[in-house]
Amino acid sequence: MKKITHAVIPVAGFGTRMLPLSKSVPKELLPLGNRPAIHYVVEEAVAAGIKHIVLVGHAQKSAIENYFDINAELDNQLRHKGKDELADSLNWLPEDVTVSMIRQGKALGLGHAVLAARPIIGKHDFAVLLPDVVLDPFTTDMSANNLAFMLDAFATDGYSQILVDKVADKDVHKYGIARLDEKLSDTNDTNDTNEEINTNASFKVAGFVEKPNLADAPSNLAVVGRYVFSNHIFDYLASTKASVGGEIQLTDAIDALIDAYGVQVTIMRGNSYDAGDMRSYMQAFIYFAEQQLANNE
Numbered sequence: 001m002k003k004i005t006h007a008v009i010p011v012a013g014f015g016t017r018m019l020p021l022s023k024s025v026p027k028e029l030l031p032l033g034n035r036p037a038i039h040y041v042v043e044e045a046v047a048a049g050i051k052h053i054v055l056v057g058h059a060q061k062s063a064i065e066n067y068f069d070i071n072a073e074l075d076n077q078l079r080h081k082g083k084d085e086l087a088d089s090l091n092w093l094p095e096d097v098t099v100s101m102i103r104q105g106k107a108l109g110l111g112h113a114v115l116a117a118r119p120i121i122g123k124h125d126f127a128v129l130l131p132d133v134v135l136d137p138f139t140t141d142m143s144a145n146n147l148a149f150m151l152d153a154f155a156t157d158g159y160s161q162i163l164v165d166k167v168a169d170k171d172v173h174k175y176g177i178a179r180l181d182e183k184l185s186d187t188n189d190t191n192d193t194n195e196e197i198n199t200n201a202s203f204k205v206a207g208f209v210e211k212p213n214l215a216d217a218p219s220n221l222a223v224v225g226r227y228v229f230s231n232h233i234f235d236y237l238a239s240t241k242a243s244v245g246g247e248i249q250l251t252d253a254i255d256a257l258i259d260a261y262g263v264q265v266t267i268m269r270g271n272s273y274d275a276g277d278m279r280s281y282m283q284a285f286i287y288f289a290e291q292q293l294a295n296n297e
């Protein structure tokens with residue numbers, strides 16, 4: 001199977017959980033330590049071999065596209081002052097990587113946002129990275145990251161891959177939750193969220209429930225926000241109707257993909273941080289800043 005080189009990052013959310021910080025600054029550009037949150041997400045994609053990144057946003061999000069562009073005036077100014085090293089550090093994106101932006105138009109949900117990237121993605125298979133979730137870049141080897149594992153698994157078996165991680169009971173209502181076959185849910189249905197998982201593994205998944213009550217949750221395995229999709233997902237998204245929260249849910253299109261082609265979940269390795277929720281964002285900021293201070297960054 002052909003190597004995946006395209007990724008979609010939906011950035012159209014208004015970030016209401018991050019107000020007032022996100023009132024005039026896109027939440028994706030809020031800092032985690034010394035870099036904007038989305039910097040780490042794009043870095044993760046690039047480390048996994050992604051070459052074409054499509055941001056799906058709206059008028060108030062163009063600063064994100066600018067962040068990944070070269071600011072020629074600033075570059076000249078810095079080099080003129082002999083600050084070449086600083087100028088070079090701003091141009092860290094490899095030359096063969098492109099970042100483009102397309103607009104979602106109407107805000108009809110995550111599934112709708114992913115579908116909005118279709119004119120650029122075309123017939124390619126592709127990855128999706130949700131920028132609210134930032135995977136810990138300090139403890140996980142970036143050259144062997146979760147996304148890279150998922151891309152390899154897709155290339156080998158042809159199954160779309162969805163990254164999942166165990167969450168505490170109190171948090172299941174915030175996520176898409178995986179329903180596995182019986183054998184696996186016996187071994188995984190536990191509240192132990194501290195268990196360190198050192199290797200990735202992929203398993204067939206029976207379905208997903210979007211933001212269930214605890215009583216209806218089929219497991220504790222939550223969708224973390226990293227997906228690798230065969231191009232067929234676009235056809236299912238195009239016919240998906242609004243459901244939970246009145247939105248066109250990616251989860252519903254995934255269920256249709258499971259029925260037709262089968263899908264696997266990849267168990268996450270390392271830690272993830274929710275940069276889209278004020279409390280966990282503040283904790284993440286402290287963690288990232290402490291790591292960078294310790295590394296003299």
Ligand code: G1P
Nearest residue numbers: 110133174175176222223224225
């Ligand atoms: C989205 C997905 C959900 C997933 C979550 C991860 O929800 O719909 O399945 O678990 O991202 O952050 P959102 O947080 O955008 O409401």
